[in-house]
Amino acid sequence: xxxxxxxxxxxxxxxxxxxxxxxxxxxxxxxxxxxxxxxxxxxxxxxxxxxxxxxxxxxxxxxxxxxxxxxxxxxxxxxxxxxxxxxxxxxxxxxxxxxxxxxxxxxxxxxxxxxxxxxxxxxxxxxxxxxxxxxxxxxxx
Amino acid sequence: xxxxxxxxxxxxxxxxxxxxxxxxxxxxxxxxxxxxxxxxxxxxxxxxxxxxxxxxxxxxxxxxxxxxxxxxxxxxxxxxxxxxxxxxxxxxxxxxxxxxxxxxxxxxxxxxxxxxxxxxxxxxxxxxxxxxxxxxx
Numbered sequence: 001x002x003x004x005x006x007x008x009x010x011x012x013x014x015x016x017x018x019x020x021x022x023x024x025x026x027x028x029x030x031x032x033x034x035x036x037x038x039x040x041x042x043x044x045x046x047x048x049x050x051x052x053x054x055x056x057x058x059x060x061x062x063x064x065x066x067x068x069x070x071x072x073x074x075x076x077x078x079x080x081x082x083x084x085x086x087x088x089x090x091x092x093x094x095x096x097x098x099x100x101x102x103x104x105x106x107x108x109x110x111x112x113x114x115x116x117x118x119x120x121x122x123x124x125x126x127x128x129x130x131x132x133x134x135x136x137x138x139x140x141x
Numbered sequence: 142x143x144x145x146x147x148x149x150x151x152x153x154x155x156x157x158x159x160x161x162x163x164x165x166x167x168x169x170x171x172x173x174x175x176x177x178x179x180x181x182x183x184x185x186x187x188x189x190x191x192x193x194x195x196x197x198x199x200x201x202x203x204x205x206x207x208x209x210x211x212x213x214x215x216x217x218x219x220x221x222x223x224x225x226x227x228x229x230x231x232x233x234x235x236x237x238x239x240x241x242x243x244x245x246x247x248x249x250x251x252x253x254x255x256x257x258x259x260x261x262x263x264x265x266x267x268x269x270x271x272x273x274x275x276x277x278x
Contacts (some may be wrong), residue, residue: 004176007169009160013171013180016159019259023151024188025195030144032211035152041263045270057142058149062242063249065153076157078247079165081255082237091244091258093233094166095265098241100226102216105240106152108227109185114192115200115213123227124217135171138235139262139272 024111036107037062037134038098101127153246159184162246164238171235 024035031054033040038054066075082090098104101123103112108127112120153162160166163186163200169178196213234240239247239258249257 001173001175001177003179004169007176007178007180009180010183012184013161015160015175015188016155016157016161017184017189018191019155019158019187021155021188021191021195022230023148023155024192025153026144026193027148028199028211028213029206030209031148032209033145033216034212035148035227037152038266041241041245042266042269045187045266054145057145059154059223059245060195061146061148061151062245063147063149065150065157065246066249068209069154069157069248070269074261075250076163077248078252080165080238080247080252081165081168082254084254084257087239088160088261090237090239091230091261092265092268094240094258095262095267096269097226097229097231097233097265099266100222101230101270102214102223102226102244104230104242105234106242109189110192110212111187111196113194114177114189116193117214117217118222119214119217123217123223126224126227127231127234129229129270131171132173133237134232135168136174136234139172140174 020110022115024106029112034107034111036103036111038094038104039102039107042099051108067124095129152242154240155184155208156243156246162243162250164243166238167240167243168235168238171238213274239270 027035032056040058044055069075108120108123156162158178170181202211244255244258248259
């Protein structure tokens with residue numbers, strides 16, 4: 001392993017992380033909900049009364065974030081190397097997987113670990129390890 | 142509704158500022174054996190630092206600051222669904238470098254590849270619902 005110092009951005013990463021934490025904090029303390037993206041999207045597929053609007057509003061905010069950011073700053077460059085076929089397979093796996101696991105990087109990784117939930121810590125360790133293993137297989141074998 | 146919107150917006154801005162809206166950067170973190178970019182760990186640290194205190198406070202309350210019901214997850218079991226689901230999610234994450242949040246931000250940037258990923262992800266979630274309903278879930 002070597003550290004990729006030219007790409008390593010600890011301070012913006014930490015600052016962005018704080019902002020994500022603030023968003024999760026406001027959502028739980030004001031609305032009483034967990035900021036788990038896969039759960040918020042997935043909940044749209046089994047709608048309960050009075051449950052739809054806050055989900056759509058949150059997703060709307062997330063989707064509009066680049067436009068709002070773009071008013072003040074130039075958007076950072078985004079690089080998607082995966083092919084269309086791989087993106088389709090990966091999307092399916094992320095969709096099914098996060099629903100079975102009841103959470104993703106936000107719900108388990110951020111909110112769950114913040115709650116010190118053993119279930120979320122286990123989920124995060126598993127998907128991180130699988131992510132590391134997948135990239136290793138793709139790039140180094 | 143306005144609060145949810147603002148939370149989504151702040152969350153998205155956090156993803157953009159932290160660099161996590163960029164799949165190449167996420168894959169840079171997942172590539173431990175290569176040229177490793179530890180940034181994602183710093184994002185998690187920042188988010189959990191705030192989250193830890195927020196959820197500790199939330200855990201002591203029965204209602205939110207606005208008097209609404211406060212829904213903290215009750216499930217505690219590390220069961221097969223959690224394990225298999227996380228394995229599947231981790232593999233998909235490693236393949237593309239996208240997890241659900243950054244994919245939606247990418248959609249908001251109008252990136253065709255992010256749109257395709259979101260569509261496939263939604264299809265996967267629908268598939269989950271279909272399987273669960275067949276099994277009587």
